[in-house]
Amino acid sequence: MLHHLRAKxxxxxxPLELIRKAELSAWLDGAEPAAAAWVRGTGFTAEPGAVALIPGEGGRLARVLVGVPDRLDLWSLAGLPGSLPKGSYTLPxxxxxxxxxxxxxxxxxxxxQFTRYRKSTKDFAHLVMPAGADRHAVERVVSATALVRDLVNTPAEDMGPPELAQAAEKLADEFGAKLKVIAGDDLLEKNYPMVHAVGRAAAKAPRLIDLRWGNKEHPLVCLVGKGVCFDSGGLDIKGSANMLLMKKDMGGAAHALGVARMxxxxxxxxxxxxxxxAVENAVSGNSxxxxxILPTRKGLxxxxGNTDAEGRLILCDALAEADSDRPALLIDFATLTGAARVALGPELPALFSNDDALAEDLLATGRETDDPLWRLPLWPGYRRMLDSRIAxxxxxxxxGFAGAITAALFLERFVAPETPWxxxxxxxxxxxxRPGRPEGGEAMTLRAVYALIERRFGTA
Incomplete structure (x- = not known):
């Protein structure tokens, strides 16, 4: 991906000329008559994403007009690499x-492109790195997004708990981080009973992946990611249609590693x-x-009520451990509830927080980085829905009411009120x-969360 950005x-x-719809008339009036006639003849109206290829001498491509929205965002030009003729292009x-x-x-x-199982046959156009672009920011975002997409796109046969741990190990090795992995029955000895219970039925043993990096004198930032590498639903088994995309149920883990990379x-x-x-929620004799009634790391x-609500179970042990370190910031990522998708659809992640300032800052960085979130409430009146007669x-x-909220309220029980979470x-x-966002695994909120952490704790 980065090799499609050239230095010179x-x-x-x-050259690419970016034209807003309101600017087209003035452009046509100022253009040489032949070029103006050509553009009019193509029917180009400067709708966002539309292009007009303008020929030059000898029939070669001389320039390209590109319709853009009033505010140029991350996706305004993302469809061009695959639609323009192969070659090199430059921006104004x-x-x-x-x-x-x-x-x-x-x-x-x-x-x-996800090319692990099939070679690419697609040629993409190249772009000269625009003047004024922050090359380091580009490299961070692109490499972290590719990491998340690749991890999510990989089927569970090749991305089970051991392979997810290997991905974390590769990341740790690259940046000199420390990695500790607790696997199998050792989870019981080390007091991660929920992680063990959810993952014990699978052929690949469950794991708790623990990556640490940085100066111990600096503020502690903890990231927690749901790593359900495949979710059958357990004994409350899913129907086949609802199981099809369950390779992506480790998407929260992928996001935690992606932000860590940045x-x-x-x-x-x-x-x-x-x-x-990291677990697989499977079905066997020891499911x-x-x-x-199961214990948790926190002692609750x-x-x-349902074995298909397993993500919050493994997260509660990890959140309890993260919270015990008294972090300056604690963020968890999870493909947790269908209720959030019913409420907000597939493109808009739901944000819950016990800290209003943190929530507002995340919403702001989301707007600034074209990486939106939408806040839903930790409505205290619904805590009664989590009551049990015997636990x-x-x-x-x-x-079935307020499923995303009750899941968040469940997790809140494992985080201290004073921890910004x-x-x-x-x-x-x-x-x-969509342009720049092919069907398949996607990174959401990486840019917003990274910008929030950079803003709160400073740059290198």
Whole structure:
């Protein structure tokens, strides 16, 4: 992806002219008559994403008009690499730093392909890195997004708990981080009973992945990611249609590793800890059962209302451990509830937080980085839905109301009120292809969360 961004133009580099709809009339009036007549003849109206290829001498491509929205965002040019003729293109120097950086990121992401199982046959156009673009920011975003997409797109046979741990190990090795993995029955000895219970039925043993990086004198930032590498639903088994995309149920883990990659690439002055409970929720003779009462790392007991609400179970152990370190910031990522998708659809992650300032800052960085979130409430009136007659909590309230909120309220029980905490319930998948966002695994909120951490704790 990054190799489709070139450092310098060549003799045959073609200029791109970005035209807003309101500017088209003035452009036509000022253009040479032949070019104006050609553009009119093509029917180009400067709608965002539309292009007009303008020929030059000898029939060669001389320049390209590109319709753009009033505010140039990350995706405004992302469809061009796959639609323009193969070659090298350059953008006008008048772009400011934000626009130039966004254009370069969008162009590179528009060249993404998942090629693990099939070779690429697609040729993409190249872009000269725009003047004013932050090359380091481009590299961070593009490489982290590709990491998330690749992890989510990989089927569970090749991305089970051991392979997810290997991905974390590769990341740790690259940046000199420390990695500890607790696997199998050792989870019971080390007091991660929920991670063990959810993953014990699978052929590949469950794991708690623990990555640490940074100076111990710096503020602690903890990232927690749901790593359900495949979710059959357990004994409350899913129907086949609902099981089809369950390879993506480790999308939260992928996001935690993606943000970690960005932080370590930038060398931010934080002490980073990433916790990923990695399991497969499978069916066998030792599966955990509906109405079992299971212990948690925090000491609370949970009645299992439904074995298909397993993500919050493994997250609660990881959140309790993360919270015990008293972090300056705690964020968890999870493909947690269908209720969040019913409420907000596949493109808009749900944000929950016990800290209003943190939530507002995340919403702001989301707007600034074209990486939106939408806040839903930790409505205290619904805490009663988690009540159990014989345990401290029930993991899956009956009735079906407020499913995303009750899941977040469940997780809140494992975080101290004074810990600044955000829970992000995301889809991690594009159901259809859009410019720069092919159908398949997707990174959501990486840019927003990274920008929040950089703003709060400083740059390298």
């Amino acid at each position: 133009p060549t003799d045959d580099t073609v 120097d008048r772009l400011d730093g934000r626009e130039a950086t966004a254009a370069a990121i969008g162009w590179a992401l528009g060249c993404y 932080i370590m690439m930038a060398g931010l002055p934080v002490r980073l800890r990433v916790l990923v409970p 955990f059962r509906p109405m079992d 007991t949970v009645e299992i 401290d909590l029930n993991n899956a309230p009956s009735g 955000a829970h992000i319930d995301l889809y991690a998948w594009n159901p259809t292809t």
